[in-house]
Amino acid sequence: MEGAxxxxxxxxxxxxxxxxxxxxxxDYRGDALVVLRPGSVGEVQALMRLCGELGLGVIxxxxxxxxxxxxIDSKGGGLVVVSLERLNSIRQIDxxxxxxxxxxxxxxxxxKDACEAQDYLFPLALGAQGSxxxxxxxxxxxxxxxxxxxxxxxxxxxxxxVVLANGELWNGFSGLRKNNSGYDLKQxxxxxxxxxxxxxxxxxxxxxxPARVETAYLGLASFEAAVTLFNxxxxxxxxxxxxxxxxxxxxxxxxxxxxxxxxxxxxxxxxVLVELSSGPGIDLNGLLAGFLTDAMEKxxxxxxxxxxxxxxxxxxxxxxxxxxEGQAKRGYHVRTDLSVRISDIPALIExxxxxxxxxxxxxxxxxxxxxxxxxxxxxxxxPMHLAVxxxxxxxxxxxxxxxxxxxxLGGSISAEHGIGRSxxxxxxxxxxxxxxxxxxxxxxxxxPKGLMNPGCLLPSTETFP
Amino acid sequence: MEGAxxxxxxxxxxxxxxxxxxxxxxDYRGDALVVLRPGSVGEVQALMRLCGELGLGVIxxxxxxxxxxxxIDSKGGGLVVVSLERLNSIRQIDxxxxxxxxxxxxxxxxxKDACEAQDYLFPLALGAQGSxxxxxxxxxxxxxxxxxxxxxxxxxxxxxxVVLANGELWNGFSGLRKNNSGYDLKQxxxxxxxxxxxxxxxxxxxxxxPARVETAYLGLASFEAAVTLFNxxxxxxxxxxxxxxxxxxxxxxxxxxxxxxxxxxxxxxxxVLVELSSGPGIDLNGLLAGFLTDAMEKxxxxxxxxxxxxxxxxxxxxxxxxxxEGQAKRGYHVRTDLSVRISDIPALIExxxxxxxxxxxxxxxxxxxxxxxxxxxxxxxxPMHLAVxxxxxxxxxxxxxxxxxxxxLGGSISAEHGIGRSxxxxxxxxxxxxxxxxxxxxxxxxxPKGLMNPGCLLPSTETFP
Numbered sequence: 068m069e070g071a072x073x074x075x076x077x078x079x080x081x082x083x084x085x086x087x088x089x090x091x092x093x094d095y096r097g098d099a100l101v102v103l104r105p106g107s108v109g110e111v112q113a114l115m116r117l118c119g120e121l122g123l124g125v126i127x128x129x130x131x132x133x134x135x136x137x138x139i140d141s142k143g144g145g146l147v148v149v150s151l152e153r154l155n156s157i158r159q160i161d162x163x164x165x166x167x168x169x170x171x172x173x174x175x176x177x178x179k180d181a182c183e184a185q186d187y188l189f190p191l192a193l194g195a196q197g198s199x200x201x202x203x204x205x206x207x208x209x210x211x212x213x214x215x216x217x218x219x220x221x222x223x224x225x226x227x228x229v230v231l232a233n234g235e236l237w238n239g240f241s242g243l244r245k246n247n248s249g250y251d252l253k254q255x256x257x258x259x260x261x262x263x264x265x266x267x268x269x270x271x272x273x274x275x276x277p278a279r280v281e282t283a284y285l286g287l288a289s290f291e292a293a294v295t296l297f298n299x300x301x302x303x304x305x306x307x308x309x310x311x312x313x314x315x316x317x318x319x320x321x322x323x324x325x326x327x328x329x330x331x332x333x334x335x336x337x338x339v340l341v342e343l344s345s346g347p348g349i350d351l352n353g354l355l356a357g358f359l360t361d362a363m364e365k366x367x368x369x370x371x372x373x374x375x376x377x378x379x380x381x382x383x384x385x386x387x388x389x390x391x392e393g394q395a396k397r398g399y400h401v402r403t404d405l406s407v408r409i410s411d412i413p414a415l416i417e418x419x420x421x422x423x424x425x426x427x428x429x430x431x432x433x434x435x436x437x438x439x440x441x442x443x444x445x446x447x448x449x450p451m452h453l454a455v456x457x458x459x460x461x462x463x464x465x466x467x468x469x470x471x472x473x474x475x476l477g478g479s480i481s482a483e484h485g486i487g488r489s490x491x492x493x494x495x496x497x498x499x500x501x502x503x504x505x506x507x508x509x510x511x512x513x514x515p516k517g518l519m520n521p522g523c524l525l526p527s528t529e530t531f532p
Numbered sequence: 533m534e535g536a537x538x539x540x541x542x543x544x545x546x547x548x549x550x551x552x553x554x555x556x557x558x559d560y561r562g563d564a565l566v567v568l569r570p571g572s573v574g575e576v577q578a579l580m581r582l583c584g585e586l587g588l589g590v591i592x593x594x595x596x597x598x599x600x601x602x603x604i605d606s607k608g609g610g611l612v613v614v615s616l617e618r619l620n621s622i623r624q625i626d627x628x629x630x631x632x633x634x635x636x637x638x639x640x641x642x643x644k645d646a647c648e649a650q651d652y653l654f655p656l657a658l659g660a661q662g663s664x665x666x667x668x669x670x671x672x673x674x675x676x677x678x679x680x681x682x683x684x685x686x687x688x689x690x691x692x693x694v695v696l697a698n699g700e701l702w703n704g705f706s707g708l709r710k711n712n713s714g715y716d717l718k719q720x721x722x723x724x725x726x727x728x729x730x731x732x733x734x735x736x737x738x739x740x741x742p743a744r745v746e747t748a749y750l751g752l753a754s755f756e757a758a759v760t761l762f763n764x765x766x767x768x769x770x771x772x773x774x775x776x777x778x779x780x781x782x783x784x785x786x787x788x789x790x791x792x793x794x795x796x797x798x799x800x801x802x803x804v805l806v807e808l809s810s811g812p813g814i815d816l817n818g819l820l821a822g823f824l825t826d827a828m829e830k831x832x833x834x835x836x837x838x839x840x841x842x843x844x845x846x847x848x849x850x851x852x853x854x855x856x857e858g859q860a861k862r863g864y865h866v867r868t869d870l871s872v873r874i875s876d877i878p879a880l881i882e883x884x885x886x887x888x889x890x891x892x893x894x895x896x897x898x899x900x901x902x903x904x905x906x907x908x909x910x911x912x913x914x915p916m917h918l919a920v921x922x923x924x925x926x927x928x929x930x931x932x933x934x935x936x937x938x939x940x941l942g943g944s945i946s947a948e949h950g951i952g953r954s955x956x957x958x959x960x961x962x963x964x965x966x967x968x969x970x971x972x973x974x975x976x977x978x979x980p981k982g983l984m985n986p987g988c989l990l991p992s993t994e995t996f997p
Contacts, residue, residue, distance in 0.1 A: 498714075
């Protein structure tokens with residue numbers, strides 16, 4: 068293999084391989100025949116050709132921060148892990164075109180910082196941004212906290228450069244906003260989780276860096292009220308909303324058990340963190356204050372606190388982030404990433420809460436998420452003192468039940484985290500025959516030898532029709 | 533065929549068929565074995581199965597308003613035209629989810645009106661909106677005047693329902709904003725111009741109807757100044773820009789020859805129509821006025837008129853629309869639909885103008901377009917009194933030269949109109965081998981018998997690898 072990637076690109080020692088074989092959350096451990104770290108697009112092509120000749124499966128890997136075992140093979144499949152981390156240059160920022168072109172291995176935070184230094188915004192924002200890579204963001208169609216305003220990674224990507232399964236290079240870079248020229252091939256690779264090719268470069272849209280940001284923390288009577296409030300906010304705040312995070316008060320109570328200093332600025336069954344952002348010419352504070360006054364008068368709000376300083380705004384976000392950390396400190400728990408129509412959020416939370424209360428008494432249901440996207444993380448914590456093995460067994464049942472509730476509402480079991488290996492079976496079995504046939508046909512069309520990330524997304528090559 | 537679609541769905545008389553066989557602009561005349569007008573999705577499935585058995589090619593047809601002969605077969609291929617016009621119900625408006633689900637045959641204007649009646653906006657807007665259909669908008673990834681703010685049809689579509697080439701129904705309806713569950717199949721059908729399946733239903737995003745709109749007509753010294761102004765406008769107007777139309781002064785002079793009443797409110801080599809829109813809580817007039825004052829002080833503007841009334845705003849738009857009509861009145865002329873990076877707009881127009889002046893003296897070059905999208909309609913009018921046949925021959929040369937200039941800048945020969953049959957050869961020959969191989973593989977994967985819109989997009993089935 069040395070010929071293809073150069074001495075420096077090969078890491079075979081077990082110690083060196085470890086960081087590429089364990090996932091960020093510590094949920095999965097994997098194995099690999101070898102970890103290759105190519106230093107150029109040509110090396111990626113060469114190693115793909117070599118793997119094709121040898122019949123070796125390949126896992127493209129970015130920052131390895133995924134949550135669904137998309138870049139970790141724990142089944143001992145003898146796969147080749149290809150880390151893109153050495154391809155890490157920003158190739159171009161086109162200021163008048165509001166675009167940036169970068170190697171796949173660029174860390175998201177590096178891209179965000181480079182944009183900010185020039186007064187631009189690259190809006191993709193997620194917890195792992197300090198280590199995830201833009202190529203992985205494209206391959207997994209990353210979501211995060213800014214989806215409401217700027218969409219998923221898919222919505223931000225104008226072009227891709229991809230090494231195909233046979234080693235051919237597809238130069239799909241583009242800075243064009245409009246290009247109606249046949250099938251939009253990049254769409255296939257975005258969100259394909261490495262199963263169709265190795266993304267080596269990404270071209271994305273940039274935005275003006277917002278000059279003003281206003282944040283408020285709200286108390287509401289119900290999830291229904293939150294849906295109504297969101298509708299009003301879209302209208303009255305002219306789609307300048309950059310976050311509309313919903314938090315069930317149970318989440319706060321749990322977080323307080325772990326960190327007694329945690330305190331929400333309002334007391335209400337349902338809490339909302341709303342953020343607006345805009346350019347310099349708008350009285351954003353007045354806009355948000357006027358909206359909240361009006362909503363209060365209409366009875367949509369129980370309470371509202373408009374942040375008077377950046378420090379107070381940060382304290383609101385600390386609540387939203389702290390409740391996730393609080394759950395993590397409880398150890399194993401059921402984590403979901405469901406999405407439904409925004410109008411179905413109340414039904415989802417009600418049905419799921421009833422299911423947990425009735426069928427799994429003692430377990431603690433928590434609901435929070437990106438309400439403006441219909442994306443709810445409905446998580447369930449085991450009773451204290453339950454043995455972990457027992458909790459995991461019961462947790463699988465609970466997960467299955469929650470998936471059924473979401474799908475019953477026409478929702479998704481994977482709003483943003485993807486399918487990977489950990490959800491491949493549920494994903495595949497939930498597809499209609501027509502859908503399954505198309506997925507398999509596309510996979511076979513672009514990766515006829517089944518070399519690309521075997522076992523990810525599609526449960527295994529054997530199940531193809 | 534009557535069994536499959538029912539008596540009422542069949543139109544075989546030549547008179548009845550005429551409207552389905554000629555295009556809107558009068559550029560193309562076609563032929564068909566038969567025109568079928570199914571009345572249900574089940575009938576679409578039945579006729580696809582029947583055509584598969586008989587080996588008959590199928591052209592799915594919406595409002596037949598395309599400009600590239602995508603739904604017109606003028607080669608006597610003995611194809612079956614399937615008009616979706618009888619599938620024309622709006623199936624659902626979900627107000628809190630900001631979504632609408634409709635049959636493919638719904639006329640775009642009908643959808644826009646239904647939304648407006650409920651205080652919502654469906655932002656897709658184009659000249660043909662009174663007769664084009666939402667299914668055709670999806671199949672052709674329609675653009676229009678609102679792309680700058682809300683994107684192409686692709687960006688507005690959340691889900692599709694498609695009858696596949698083998699007659700299977702794929703229910704890809706979705707009202708979800710986030711759904712990271714494997715390949716995003718709808719992306720393949722959007723913009724595929726009927727070559728992969730028959731779209732029978734579409735689910736789209738809605739927006740709040742804007743409460744405020746402000747319009748201004750600006751005079752600038754150059755196209756470079758327009759690019760700089762656009763950059764400033766994005767920043768200072770907080771991405772509330774809903775149109776940024778650029779017009780070379782030659783366009784106005786030509787339009788005045790045809791309609792002496794036509795007069796631009798400014799006198800400058802380059803003119804810009806800018807429009808902002810927002811919700812009720814923003815002082816949009818103050819925002820635009822402040823931006824224009826600042827731009828004037830910075831020397832970016834020669835002149836500016838901020839519309840003082842709706843009537844004046846409409847008069848600005850009448851100039852933009854009138855120049856297109858003015859060109860049409862001159863009869864045959866070279867029409868292009870080029871796109872480049874926004875930063876390359878000045879180079880495109882300069883190179884193209886020099887090419888016409890040097891190589892085709894006497895021809896009149898006109899540049900205008902959606903500058904905020906990098907989409908320039910660079911049109912060229914023949915000298916007066918040149919015979920039409922001679923003009924067409926020379927026009928083909930000019931078109932080829934303009935395509936070369938756009939492609940040389942990394943641009944597209946089809947920003948929004950699509951490929952159809954009229955650009956299939958240029959499109960195909962301009963693709964890299966890797967790109968061509970993927971397009972053919974996808975076509976073969978989803979339409980192995982080559983039944984779907986033969987000759988459109990892909991030049992002919994014989995050229996597949």
